Amino acid sequence: MDLLSLFPEWVLVHGPAAIVVLPLMVGALIALSPSEKLSWATTWFVTGLSGLMSLGLLLQVISHGPIAYAMGGWKPPLGIAYSVDGLNAPILLLISVIAFVCTVYALPSVIAEVEPEKRSPFYAAFLLSFAGLMGMVVTADAFNVCVFLEVSSISTYALVAMGSSRDRRALPSSFNYLIMGSIGATFFVIGIGFLYMQTGTLNMMDMARVLQDIGPGDRVVQLAFAFIVIGLGLKLAMFPLHTWLPTAYAYAPSFFTAFLAATATKAALYLLLRFTFTVFDPSWHFISNALMVIIAGLGILGMLAASLQAIFQSDIRRVLAFSSVAQVGYILLGIGMATTLGLTAGYLHILNHAIMKGALFLAVGAFWYRFGITKVSDMRGLGTTMPWTMAGFTVAGLSLIGVPGTVGFVSKLALAQAAAENGWWWAIGVIVLSSVLAIVYVGRMIEQAYFQPVPKINDKYIKRNEAPLTMLIPLWTLALASVAFGIDSHWPTSLAQGAAQVLGDGPILLVRETMPAIPAIPSTGGH
């Protein structure tokens, strides 16, 4: 069976540009659409098409190696290059599949949460945010990254603020996110500016080549790295820079929270990987120190502190948001090890966490849709009143803890193995401790739902009121995916290994076909 032959030629050639351009242009069009149903259907179609194209690109990368695309026919390094390789192809597929699945869910959810006249612009902003994330991941041009970062961020601020028709606290939390996000993006731009000062190029691969000549001793390059790590750290919610995340996740419309939690931090994590390992050279002393002390260190702190904070939250979505910060900590720990096993585990957790956190937030949105529940203490008896939704929630929650047979277990086990190989035995202790804390905060919710009586209104038990199918299907798709990939983790693991392979090759030229003039740089892999 050759899945690749099913894709038309133009997808494999122009796919890298199409997955960004299509949602960007359609997004602008549907902002004017008079019918919300039409907007929804278009969004669904566009995200689905992007998902198919991403799948085609991923298959192409697996079988034929990296794809390069010169925007507008301008050859890199002068023109803007898009490139798809083993590192970003799985993230592209992840973002577009999550967007597609969440859009199904959006149909009832948006009607319940967003005012009628704002629904078409809502979908438009969602497509812009989606296009921005895809652009961040697919582009090989450093300044282009900044632009897409802002495209996705600005539409995200607007979308978070749209939760205000449900809870007015969405407004200050969106404002807070805007301030923190803009500072992060500006730090990133400053970093790129310093790199441009020293290298005179914006193409990532070309930058990597020139940086090899400049070497690690250059102060401006060191400064650029610091600015980029802090800027991306704000975007990916690295532990002390995460303060925007819990409120933004808690008050955004529930459909968008699920999308945001599953994809936004993941795109920033991808950029961190790309810059640290491909543009810079991880064998340089200041980068290996930063990886070990700052990235792994803050990852560990986040795993413990954010998990602890999650236990004491009363709002369900804030519990899950703090848990997201903790899970980003796991990923950062894997990245900080900078070994092949560590990177594989970190990358695997990027994919797995997106699946399970997406499912959890979808379930929480369904609780609100039926009963207006936002607090953990209000979850009493949900196991009886919404059995299917609660079962999906429980499966994803067990995955979050890391119960064997779920994706959470696969990536935590991989992380523990990587730590053992690295000799970081204490890190295994931290992983176990953080998982125990996860048992407490997930268990607290499951206990309320299954072991507390169904609440009474006017001396009558609340009747069973299951979420609609358009909500259950996306929820169970993700929940079942988290079990399926937990039992047979071969495919995601091979994707993660492919990504770690790309990272381990170090600063090599990905865009081989379009950049023949530049001499190849000896691989610095194997450190």
Place this chain on the structure above:
Amino acid sequence: MTMVFEHFNFAVVIVLMMTGLFAVFASHNMIKKLVGLSVFQTSVFLLYISISKVTGGRPPVLSKKELHGYGGYDKAGDGADAAYKTVSETAEIIYSNPLPHVLILTAIVVGVATLAIGLALVVRTREEYGSIEEDEIDAYNYQDNLEGASR
């Protein structure tokens, strides 16, 4: 001291950057925070513009004098031909780097969009809370947390 004057642009960038960041972090008023954010972003524009200057470089525009008879718009085609010839003949002319200007044009647009969204949020916040002071909003939010959401 001479170092400051030798790198005067960068000194200004640092001062603006720190002023902006301080304003963002120190003020509780949402408008003042946005002002600080704008100052901070402007300092980055200045940084980019500064690095585009090449010592002894001219503005990256082909001047009329070099075009040898770029007379009027009707002769634009000739002018372009001449320009092409001139550039190839006088390759030793040093121009400043135009690329950072283009980049910063994009960044300015982004800055305007961010400011617009930020101001819109301030307006909506004032409608909902009747205040744009963050400590007062926090107090209302604390109340909301105790009593459940307002709606």
